[in-house]
Amino acid sequence: MVFPVSIRSIFTFHCPNNCKLWLYTILLIAATLLVIYHNYHSQLTAYSSQVNQQIAQRNQLLALMQTQLLESKLEAIDQTLKLISSHPDFIKNPAPHTYLLEKYSQNNPEMLALLHINADGLLRYPKHQRRQLDLSGRDYFKVHQSSKTDSVFTSKPMLPSRGHTDPVMVISRGLYDSSDIFQGVIAAVIDIKTFSQALSGISVNAQLFSSIVHEEGEIIFRVPFRNFKVGQTLDYVKERSDKDKLPLTGEGIYQHSSGNYQFAYQTLPKWRLHVFVGEKRTVVDELISIYQFLHLRNSILTALTLILLILTTAWLIRRRLEINQQLVESKAALQQSYQRNQAIIKAIPDLLFTIDRNGKIIDFEHGDGVPLLMSEQDFIHKHISETLPDFLAQRTLLALQKTLNNGESDYFEYELTLSGKQHFFMARSSAINQDRMLVVVIDITERKKSENALQWQATHDSLTQLPNRMLFYDRLNQAITESARYKQPFCLLYIDLNDFKLVNDTYGHLNGDMLLILVAQRIRESIRQSDTAARLAGDEFAIIVNHSNFEEALQVSEKLREHLSVVYKLNDGVMLNISASIGIACYPHDGKDADELILHADNGMYHDKRSTAC
Known part of the structure; x- marks a missing residue:
């Protein structure tokens, strides 16, 4: 298609401006989309971080509470063991003191029994009906026999004997005489199910789990109590117990076939136990997905709205530029006159001077209310230091510097004696442009007299x-x-x-x-x-x-x-x-x-x- 010459010339003339405008429009749209995406990503990250932090804080708090409760119960049992073993003559002649074992075994509902085992591993209390039981193969007996220390020991979960389906755990201490010769073991048998129920008040909903785990990775029991087989392990602890001990506290994500769990744990070094508290992330992940979908929808709607607004604005700017092009020359011619007139209107002058940056008086307008110090030819186009008293010239130069350099209006008052009479004046400066300043002088003599009279009358x-x-x-x-x-x-x-x-x-x-x-x-x-x-x-x-x-x-x-x-x-x-x-x-x-x-x-x-x- 062949265009007429006039149309082609018009297109060639307007193309640079239009191309530049549309280029800026595209850049603005790209920047807007980038900001919206950054905002979307930041808010999603912040929401996810906040939710994860809440879960972490909740798990840490529950783990700490579970740990404190567990430790307090274990300490109570240990105190019982210490109290019995420290009784006078218990090691030398324990037979008369069996009443202590009977008495303290009944005080704690989680304690099934108190055991007294001699140095040969034979159960001395309680007496077995048929025969004296040999417990020398138990882990807690072997530890005290070999370690030669009376420190407390926590066993792994076990079944006490054939026919028992409920697992137990044992808290034990070694017995040694004054010569540190091993004399046996005193142990408390703990019913795991009863013990678990005593700790179950801290687990608040079905999404939470709490497990008490031996330092070697074997699960002792869960809260709330659930049937499990003795010997089950927690892989997170088992994998690390073979290499290095876990820190005292920690947190992480545990991936399970039933779903991911976010957990926190506390360690009880004395008892060789870890308290794990975790929360299933199914509900949380669903909330994050819903938030992501809603925020993505809102971000897309916002982006479309802004793009439409930017395109509309670009079209309006283009129209405005075409109109402004016709006014450029006339506006340039009127700009200086407009600025001067605006300064005059704001000043409401009595006597008006125009002073350039060098301090030279360019022109003036003389009002009837303010007398002149000298005739016009004596001060026009001269420096203010040649026409004004020294103090007034210095103050005017200071106003000139403040007004032209800082763009701030300045005003000051001064006193002069004219024709033998005292006069008071107020001068106000404002910038006309970067190189010229307008100074307006008003005679305030009568106002000063009135102020002084009122001041005198008041005092x-x-x-x-x-x-x-x-x-x-x-x-x-x-x-x-x-x-x-x-x-x-x-x-x-x-x-x-x-x-x-x-x-x-x-x-x-x-x-x-x-x-x-x-x-x-x-x-x-x-x-x-x-x-x-x-x-x-x-x-x-x-x-x-x-x-x-x-x-x-x-x-x-x-x-x-x-x-x-x-x-x-x-x-x-x-x-x-x-x-x-x-x-x-x-x-x-x-x-x-x-x-x-x-x-x-x-x-x-x-x-x-x-x-x-x-």
Whole structure:
């Protein structure tokens, strides 16, 4: 088929971009499939590991519990053997002590009998009805006869005699006299079936098995008890007993014709026994298979969904690229103007400067609210260090570095004196591009004045212009901190005008307020500039006399009394005399904190007031 020239040219023009887009799409799909497969494999592995770990922990715990219970019962039997064999004269003359064998053989339900065998292997207790039994061929007798040691021995399972179908095991100890000459064996015959039933409480379900295995591999019994033939072995132990002993603990997978078992075991070296606890893996393997199937199904559905989403997105991107191609030139032309306009909108400028990376002023926009330091021709296209005061130039260069290098906006406040008046300004910087910064300057003089006025009103008494209670407490705490640090005492004077209420009642509140103003003026005139005078409430005043002791504070109080007692000229020609009661408290003698000092000074003031009244 022959295509028209125009179509062929269009195809040739768009092919590189389309090929690149679809190549990326294929790579993304491949990466997505790889991630989904990795997630599937990781979760399946984690689930299998978790299930296997739970089985292992359960087996280990049950093996440990089974081992502890088994060991406690064997130790009880061994203690019985030790107790009997250690009885005085038992070895020399055992006949009178047969009652001990009878007594202890009845105490343990798992114990069929206690045997006493002499050095020739003949059974001395219990007496056989027909003849004296020869037990010299038993493994436990041979071990004690040959080893010359009284350590405990655990036999393999055996049938006690003809006609008995229930197997037994024997726990034995050798008997030796004071010269370590072999004198026989004392042994406990254990009913394996009864013993197994005593341990069966730990096996919790049909999937679990527990086997007590001799160190040579022969199974002694299973829990719960099941009939078995004497001589059966556990291959896992048998194969290793011929080569090397098993470690004290272990775990593994045992493959059996009925299915795989995951097991754990504990070893009792003293008793030459291994306790195996295992769980059949049929149910667990089924759970893992079900989880694998469900997770595989979900992974396939997820993969198909993502592939569809990726293909749809690729098609949308292709459409978007075609549209964007038409806007590239116009967007490039408007980009710089857009960034500048955005910076201006965010800044809300009063005075706007554009500064390049070298610190040169490129242009500016002058608002009516901020006066210029100099005419335009004196600073345009010049370095800011040539046009601004040194401190302001340094701070602007710091903002320039922070804004262009770190991409962070910066703002700072500064103070200038223009035409003899103090002005406060706030400057804010933002990046226009990598090489230019926009600085917006706003006049905040009125705001600063309002803040200072509000601050002053919050800390001063509006009538007397003295510090109020809040500022007084702040300076008192500062004085305490400084005095404690530099070991410099200071004193506090607490002042109360006597009969001030009569002034208000007799001459009116205007005269009362005027009297308070004049008293505050005389207090200021009577103290040093470094001291603090404050009006606390009504006609109560306080003075912090810094770096002073009691004698110096007393001199200040006497001087104050003298100044305050001078006649006051009030409104309407009212002439008035008034006195004051003064209490003194010195740090640290009279108090360690502000409340203690004020309380002491207040008490002193009331004492002075009562003395004046008398």
